[in-house]
Amino acid sequence: SCAKTMAARCSVVVPEVTTPKFEAEAVRNALEMSQYSAPELERLLRVNAKIAVENRLRFHDFCSEENRPMPAVCAYTGAVFKRILPKDFSTEDFRYAQEHLRITSFLYGLLRPLDGIKPYRLEGDVRLPEKGGVSMFDYWKPLLTDFFIEEIRKQGGILVNLASGEMKELFDWKRVEREVRVITPDFQVRKGDGLKTIVVYAKMCRGEMVRFIIKNRIECPEDLRTFAWEGFALDESRSTDCHLQFVL
Known part of the structure; x- marks a missing residue:
């Protein structure tokens, strides 16, 4: 998933900066958002006055x-991206990530790690009048679904879904699940007799698994089961071929 927090500038040396597939749409989205005043953005994005002014x-x-x-992989600064830690990627790591990693974005739709983006803040439930009042989720769904499925097929037809749940709404998710194999890792902590999702830990684990896949050039789904970080490890009894349950 895209993060809400973004850097003002990037000092990481990357092999190249590429053009997003949906850059024209992103520019139009940004121009529409620029019509709102700071108080309107405060309500629309559910943020405080300072963040609203910054994004105006x-x-x-x-x-x-x-x-x-x-x-993009250096522009976002949330917990997931801090654990991906792209600043120590080799040129080969960046090129592998460029082929295999995709980042969802309410402004840009779908991004490769080296796609050049500019700082912004946007939410999936924002409805822009010039788009007929549909939400960003519904705006992107017909644009992204076929493209996303084709991207997955190019790399073997397997998607490791490390995005937050709401990002499914950017796609016709039933079609995605029907046409490619989706593997969803889950990261939870034991609490008494049950399991609980601690959001910050889940985000950190997602970032670490992205890093694990990129650094180790993971191509076989079975190899995902060997992932372990800070005490999180696979619980075989709670896992299936399509759902991997990692527990602390």
Whole structure:
């Protein structure tokens, strides 16, 4: 998933910065968002006044030549991306990630790690008048579904789903599950006789698994079962071919 927090600039050296597939759509989305005042953004994005002002400026400066794009995997600064830790990637790591990793975005749709993006804040339930009042989820679904399925098929037809649950709404998810194999890892902590999801731990584990896949060039689904981090390990009794349950 895309993170809500983003860097102002990127100092990581990458092999190249590429153009997002849906850059034209992102520009139109940003121009529409730039029409809102800071108080309107505060309500629309459910943020405080400071964040609303920051993002009003971001959208107003979106097309400025001085606003240089950053590679997506380095631009987001949330817990997942901190654990991916792209600053120590080799050129080969970046190139492997570029082929295999996809990042969802409410502004850009779907991104490769080296796609150049600009700072923004947007939510999936935002409805833009110029798009007929449909949510960003519904706007992206017909644009992304076929493209996403084809991207997965190009790399062997297996998707390791490390995004948060709401990101399924960007696609016709039933079609995705029907047309490719989806493996969803889950990360939970033992609490008494049950399991509980601790959001920050789940995010960190997702980032660590992305890193694990990239660094080890994981191609076989069975190899995902060997993932372990800070006490999290696979619980075979709670896992299936399509659901991997990791427990601390």
